[in-house]
Amino acid sequence: MKLVAAIIKPFKLDDAREALSEVGVTGLTVTEVKGFGRQKGHTELYRGAEYVVDFLPKIKLEIAVDDDQVGAVTEAICKATSTGKIGDGKIFVTTLEQVIRIRTGETGSEAL
Numbered sequence: 001m002k003l004v005a006a007i008i009k010p011f012k013l014d015d016a017r018e019a020l021s022e023v024g025v026t027g028l029t030v031t032e033v034k035g036f037g038r039q040k041g042h043t044e045l046y047r048g049a050e051y052v053v054d055f056l057p058k059i060k061l062e063i064a065v066d067d068d069q070v071g072a073v074t075e076a077i078c079k080a081t082s083t084g085k086i087g088d089g090k091i092f093v094t095t096l097e098q099v100i101r102i103r104t105g106e107t108g109s110e111a112l
Contacts, residue, residue: 001096012081019080029062
């Protein structure tokens, strides 16, 4: 089992959700986050004063999947969220040691 975590632009959330649904993802977690990478933030003007926005708003998706679904999930996220511009985001894939469904006590792939 793997945990796929993707950091994407906020306006691409609906596209990502639809693409993931098409490849069979039945559940995901969405978190509003802030951060920066190569984008480094930007400068804005507010009421005549200039200030730097260091952390940009992003969306973090977390999807737990079986090993055989990882390729389809990462490909779906890339296709749905890519704009070709800096700041499109990143995808991280990590191994899950154990998954337990609290309600039923199911473990492993059955808990997904």
